[in-house]
Amino acid sequence: KAGVTQTPRYLIKTRGQQVTLSCSPISGHRSVSWYQQTPGQGLQFLFEYFSETQRNKGNFPGRFSGRQFSNSRSEMNVSTLELGDSALYLCASSLDRVRETQYFGPGTRLLVL
Amino acid sequence: DAKTTQPTSMDCAEGRAANLPCNHSTISGNEYVYWYRQIHSQGPQYIIHGLKNNETNEMASLIITEDRKSSTLILPHATLRDTAVYYCIAPDSNYQLIWGAGTKLIIKP
Numbered sequence A: 001k002a003g004v005t006q007t008p009r010y011l012i013k014t015r016g017q018q019v020t021l022s023c024s025p026i027s028g029h030r031s032v033s034w035y036q037q038t039p040g041q042g043l044q045f046l047f048e049y050f051s052e053t054q055r056n057k058g059n060f061p062g063r064f065s066g067r068q069f070s071n072s073r074s075e076m077n078v079s080t081l082e083l084g085d086s087a088l089y090l091c092a093s094s095l096d097r098v099r100e101t102q103y104f105g106p107g108t109r110l111l112v113l
Numbered sequence B: 001d002a003k004t005t006q007p008t009s010m011d012c013a014e015g016r017a018a019n020l021p022c023n024h025s026t027i028s029g030n031e032y033v034y035w036y037r038q039i040h041s042q043g044p045q046y047i048i049h050g051l052k053n054n055e056t057n058e059m060a061s062l063i064i065t066e067d068r069k070s071s072t073l074i075l076p077h078a079t080l081r082d083t084a085v086y087y088c089i090a091p092d093s094n095y096q097l098i099w100g101a102g103t104k105l106i107i108k109p
Helices: none
Strands: A003-008 A010-015 A019-024 A031-038 A042-050 A054-055 A065-066 A074-078 A087-094 A108-112 B009-013 B018-023 B033-038 B047-052 B061-064 B070-075 B086-091 B102-109
Touching: A003 A087, A010 A019, A019 A108, A031 A074, A042 A065, A042 A074, A054 A065, A074 A087, A074 B102, B009 B018, B018 B086, B018 B102, B033 B061, B047 B061, B047 B070, B070 B086
Parallel strands: A010 A108, B009 B102
Antiparallel strands: A003 A019, A019 A074, A031 A042, A031 A087, A042 A054, A065 A074, A087 A108, B018 B070, B033 B047, B033 B086, B061 B070, B086 B102
């Protein structure tokens, strides 16, 4: 079974731009969660989608948004990028409820200049 | 806030057992404890989880104290490839995993 895939793996943007990251969960998994990881803050939960609906949301500004498609693939978007948005963005999928074991993708490393 | 506390870093000799402790005195009776590890710049990797009984899989063993206030992850024969940050995690009331800083485990040859 293929693991969680994320595209692109690396991205460089400038302040004020927007970015869209993509995540394909493990086949059959319906829950997708997104995390931001920075050296100073560690892994922080952004949001979780299940069956195309946002089920939980972390404490991030509205510039961070996401969606999930009927095939469970998910995208997250960050608008009006700031320097502090530079981070590793991780996607994790689980079979059904988020309390099931989560399987992570390799992440997208975003650098904002 | 994370519900778990772990030492910041630990060393272990290659070939020996690595024992990583975790305190989770505030978790409720029906909350699982999960262990993940993250090798530099990769996505976290699931290791094991447990509720009250000890658990073992091909990667590690998890020993949970009877009062469930702490647990220990055991890597029976550590190799250099086990060098990573190890996270002990419990979910919050929305079942989200709250990640702390983890333990940086360094395996020395």
